[in-house]
Amino acid sequence: MVHYKLTYFDARGLAETARQLFVLADVEFEDNRLTIEEFQKLKPTLPSGQVPILHVDGFEISQSAAIWRYLARKFGYSGKTPEEEATADSIIDHFKDFLVSFKHYGAGLFFGKSQEELNRVRKEIVEPACKFYFSVLKKYLEKNTSGYLVGSDLTYADIAVAENLTSLKNTNFFNPDEEKTLAAFHQKVNETPKLKEYLEKRKYSIL
């Protein structure tokens, strides 16, 4: 049997989409959650000094989106045609562009920046980025009538975007009462049968 080992911090962050793909596919994996001290020891051995990292037997994959795409292709969540795959990949690239801004807030929270600094980052960086990112997502959702971002079934793009909306809700950047289209999408993905059960049981983390 293939041994999958996913290494990250004890948080949802950039590892959670991969965890959810394992859950949906009913595939066992080692959920290796590092303390900061353990991470510092491992850091010099990592390709970019960062996590997540996925080990598949002896094979190592770095970069979250590459990990998600690899698992999505293996488990049937990458899109049904090359065009659907390209659309899912585009959405992930939009999401990654947004993360460049959101990471200022996430990292600030994780590393204990002052409330004043967090407020500044919120107003000057993340709120404008959310406004633009939400408008991009809504264009995809309004064009694709299934309620998913791509085609008629769940893809890894839905999982990654819905996961991040949970983080944005936890940090008061996403208000479901004000963003009805995104709220309906978020709810639809989170009600996917195997995911719903997993989400109810998983350990809480803001990000």
Ligand SMILES: N[C@@H](CCC(=O)N[C@@H](CS)C(=O)NCC(=O)O)C(=O)O
């Ligand atoms: N582009 C990378 C970014 C990875 C990344 O930023 N990882 C953070 C955790 S979310 C990290 O390892 N931070 C610790 C460090 O850079 O020392 C990816 O998508 O995997």
